[in-house]
Amino acid sequence: MLSFLLTMVLIFWRPKGINEAIPATLGAILIFLCGSVSLADIEDISSKVTGAAITIMATMVMAIAMESIGFFHWVAAKILEATKGSGKRLFWMTNLLCFLMTLFLNNDGSILITTPILLMLLRKLGLSDRQKFPYLISGALIATASSAPIGVSNIVNLIALKIIDMDLYLHTAMMFVPGTLGLLLLATLLYFYFRKKLPASITLFTEPIEYSQLGSKQSLQSLPNLSKTNQSRLMFAVIAFVFLVRISLFIASYVGISVSLVAVLSSIILLSWRWIYLKVNPVDLLKKTPWHIFVFAFTMYVIVYGLQNIGLTDFLVEFLEPMVADSLFHASLIMGTALSILSNIFNNHPALMIGTLSLTQMGLDPITLKTIYLANIIGSDMGSLLLPTGTLATLIWMYILKQHHVKISWKEYLKVTVLVIPITVAFTLVVLFIWIESIFY
DSSP states (O other): OHHHHHHHHHHHHOGGGOOTHHHHHHHHHHHHHTTSSOHHHHHHHHHHHHHHHHHHHHHHHHHHHHHHTTHHHHHHHHHHHHHTTBHHHHHHHHHHHHHHHHHHSOHHHHHHHHHHHHHHHHHHTTOOHHHHHHHHHHHHHHHHHTTSSSGGGOHHHHHHHHHHTOOHHHHHHHHHHHHHHHHHHHHHHHHHHHTTTSOSBOOOOOSOOOEEETTEEEOGGGSTTOOHHHHHHHHHHHHHHHHHHHHHHHHHHHHTOOHHHHHHHHHHHHHHHHHHHHOOOTTHHHHHSOTHHHHHHHHHHHHHHHHHHTTHHHHHHHHHHHHHTTOHHHHHHHHHHHHHHHHHHHOHHHHHHHHHHHHTTSOOOHHHHHHHHHHHHHHHHTGGGGSTTSSHHHHHHHHHHHHTTOOOOHHHHHHHHHHHHHHHHHHHHHHHHHHHHHHHO
16 A cells, blocks of 8 residues: 555656656566566556556557647647637637547647647637636546546546447447536536636737647648648548547447457558658657656556455445445435545546446446446546546646646646636536437336
8 A cells, every 4th residue: 555655756746857657667666576466467458558558658659640730730820710809709719629639639739739739728818827727627527537428538447448348339329418418517617707807808820830749839830742732632532531539439348349359450540651651650659658657557556456455345345236236326426526536646547447347246237337437537537636636647748738837736627627627527528328228228
């Protein structure tokens, strides 16, 4: 238990900006040396984590490839055009961007890419730090919470799906409507909270936009021999490709084909097309891809397995099982709330893993198991946002802001989240119960 607590302290603290995979790895090694995790456990962990990690890494590769051809630069320009000079419309457009980025890529990738885009746009618009705050925090909350409707947008969700033997398409069928309605409520609450602080009008600009993302600078003017019309055609072709890839992942899940295999093949197709058509060598992806995500997921799971082996999940099962057995509605509310609390204390990665492992030991029927698991997802993906340390994505967001000299204190963050997150979580849990009762019973 001490190894776990020390690991979480180092992940939250990140002295000298160390990568979060380093303390997780050190904690996992210590857990293994103490004998809490065996080689057989590590083999089991590999079978659960590898497919999810490969899927997410392949998605990240696609996102970085899209960034390298100026796709997100183009999106930023289109967003600005769509605002028509309205600060309030900019609020809704940036939230829509963050939602779609997570929906079609993943939550960590969405934060990594959309945060620099928003910082660049807001700086170009000449907004003060106080005026930037509503756009930045709303975008981060929406980007992170948007991993709830579909399981493929979050690595920890994919790992948990493997544990309870739930297909990706079934997760979406049961969760997309409640998750999306919860996001709409969250965006609406954020809008009403910030509506008086949003600028009534913003000054549009016409000069080329450039931004720095993952160490590279990209401008649409750098694309070889492409007119403005051809640039737009190229970008719409990329959108169509990404949409088809997303659909193919659900089809693969439905027919029993490896989701990670489809994700890898899709990323290879995009990289090959980029190499042949735009003459951009894929070697650049080796440096830009955040390989540490796989290490972080694997080592965190080793630590959680150690906690399970010393009796933590047994304790949770003994404590929660009587309440969960009362009724499906109570079970959903209790587990969703419990995962929200655990996620904010320990981070949502270990919290969801611990919660999911506990569920598998309660002897629940399949629909009840999956329903309560989805309540866990709501707590893990939405409830975890109460504190900035609740998710890896918000930790990354805070780090990016610090790099760009934008200061957002815990007090400023909490003044927003304490009002919007509990309401959103409670609403989404109730909608989940109503949806599943009406559709699956």
